[in-house]
Amino acid sequence: MIQAIRGTKDTLPVEIDNWYFLENIFRQVSDTYGYKELRTPIFEKTEVFSRGIGDGTDIVNKEMYTFEDRGGESLTLRPEATAALVRSVIQNKLANSGTAQKFWYFGPFFRYERPQKGRLRQFHQYGAECLATDSPESDVEVILLANSIIKSAGITEYKLLLNSLGNDQSRAEYRTALIEYLNSHKEGLSEDSCNRLEINPLRVLDSKDVRDIAIVQDAPVLSDYFDEESKQHFAKVTSMLDALEVKYEISPKLVRGLDYYSHTVFEFQSSALGAQDSFGGGGRYNKLFSELGGKDTPAVGFAFGVERLLLILEALKLLPEAKPDTDIFVVSGSEDVQGYAFKITQTLRNNGLRVTTDLNGRSMKAQMRASNKTGASYAILIGEDELANNTVTIKNMQASTQESIPFTDLNTYQFNIK
Ligand code: HAM
Numbered sequence: 001m002i003q004a005i006r007g008t009k010d011t012l013p014v015e016i017d018n019w020y021f022l023e024n025i026f027r028q029v030s031d032t033y034g035y036k037e038l039r040t041p042i043f044e045k046t047e048v049f050s051r052g053i054g055d056g057t058d059i060v061n062k063e064m065y066t067f068e069d070r071g072g073e074s075l076t077l078r079p080e081a082t083a084a085l086v087r088s089v090i091q092n093k094l095a096n097s098g099t100a101q102k103f104w105y106f107g108p109f110f111r112y113e114r115p116q117k118g119r120l121r122q123f124h125q126y127g128a129e130c131l132a133t134d135s136p137e138s139d140v141e142v143i144l145l146a147n148s149i150i151k152s153a154g155i156t157e158y159k160l161l162l163n164s165l166g167n168d169q170s171r172a173e174y175r176t177a178l179i180e181y182l183n184s185h186k187e188g189l190s191e192d193s194c195n196r197l198e199i200n201p202l203r204v205l206d207s208k209d210v211r212d213i214a215i216v217q218d219a220p221v222l223s224d225y226f227d228e229e230s231k232q233h234f235a236k237v238t239s240m241l242d243a244l245e246v247k248y249e250i251s252p253k254l255v256r257g258l259d260y261y262s263h264t265v266f267e268f269q270s271s272a273l274g275a276q277d278s279f280g281g282g283g284r285y286n287k288l289f290s291e292l293g294g295k296d297t298p299a300v301g302f303a304f305g306v307e308r309l310l311l312i313l314e315a316l317k318l319l320p321e322a323k324p325d326t327d328i329f330v331v332s333g334s335e336d337v338q339g340y341a342f343k344i345t346q347t348l349r350n351n352g353l354r355v356t357t358d359l360n361g362r363s364m365k366a367q368m369r370a371s372n373k374t375g376a377s378y379a380i381l382i383g384e385d386e387l388a389n390n391t392v393t394i395k396n397m398q399a400s401t402q403e404s405i406p407f408t409d410l411n412t413y414q415f416n417i418k
Contacts, residue, residue: 005122007121026104026149033145035130036102038088038089042077042107044076049076054200064077082127082288085103101131103128104126106126108122118274118305129300140237142301143246146268159270161266161267162241162249163264165202165283174225179197179198181220188211193209200259222252251267261285265284266282273315279305280302283302285300285301324374324418328377330357331367331368331380333381334383353417377397377416378395379397380395390407392405392410
């Protein structure tokens with residue numbers, strides 16, 4: 001038997017309503033915030049991500065699905081959306097007006113990670129990006145949008161972790177100090193952190209290795225290196241969130257795994273998830289446009305992991321109740337009446353009802369059993385009499401009542417679907 005690729009999942013019909021539930025929320029809530037959907041291709045030239053996300057990151061170094069196409073070009077299955085979206089916005093000149101441009105997306109992404117609960121090689125993200133403004137207000141707006149989505153899904157127990165990485169100058173000064181400190185404790189650091197030390201020292205701060213945690217405890221603190229601009233930007237973000245009564249926790253060691261961030265960064269965590277407890281994250285990225293050959297355009301955004309949102313909904317028993325497979329099951333008595341049964345089926349479907357009929361030539365008894373199994377609210381019984389008199393027998397499965405009506409009344413019949 002050929003198996004699906006490790007770390008990928010089929011979405012089966014029994015699960016699909018859960019996806020629709022979230023997808024509808026993504027659409028509706030994004031719309032209320034004035035964000036427009038933008039769909040980019042699933043693969044891009046590799047440099048979109050290597051330049052965008054950063055050569056020193058785990059994503060670029062270890063996790064990308066990169067391959068040469070038949071023309072010898074290096075292509076990569078998108079590991080995230082932000083760099084691809086920025087490429088598209090530059091190419092399609094969507095952010096040239098000087099006013100904030102707001103986009104959202106939903107779709108599959110690919111990372112070669114070790115699969116475990118909540119960590120897949122093909123996973124889905126919903127995300128939103130607010131471009132062409134560096135105002136703290138736009139940081140707040142994307143956080144509010146993320147919060148609205150979480151709340152619309154019914155999730156009330158979660159943590160919003162917030163930090164600032166300051167501007168480039170502040171971070172560069174901090175970086176030097178951090179490298180110096182970490183170098184003086186190098187022998188105690190994990191191997192991973194030793195390797196990261198020169199290329200991406202900030203990542204050492206959020207290492208989960210106990211050896212690193214102990215050393216990081218006394219490391220220089222990023223916010224001590226903030227200049228006035230960095231301080232003011234973050235102060236405005238936190239004071240607005242306070243005024244709006246948005247709950248958050250300042251997490252000074254939150255740095256995120258992508259190189260493009262500056263100023264505000266944030267992450268959403270849920271204790272319902274286990275080890276992979278982060279179900280979304282984002283932040284400000286002011287250099288990505290110029291990194292990808294566009295003109296300087298400040299931006300901020302975030303993404304949720306949709307499978308992780310679903311795991312939370314499942315753990316908290318917040319998934320929508322399963323719908324019956326059909327509303328009405330049309331049972332036909334014999335082959336002779338099948339044409340009439342199909343006419344009825346079509347009439348009802350044209351009225352927007354969900355209708356199923358037997359396609360296997362089964363006995364009436366077997367069809368009634370099938371009807372029961374679907375959880376249909378009604379069975380419609382069609383036999384020789386109905387055909388001869390041009391009538392329809394409607395059985396209300398909940399009330400166990402039955403009535404016969406002329407076919408011509410079917411269009412206006414009031415079905416009470418559960
Ligand atoms: P990220 O933190 O790499 O950020 O991914 C966002 C979310 O995607 C994570 O919090 C997680 O829920 C989900 N995720 C990531 N990898 C996997 C995986 N292997 N399996 C399942 N879920 C996963 C970004 O991707 C940024 N582009 C977010 C952003 C948008 N920043 C600014 N704008």
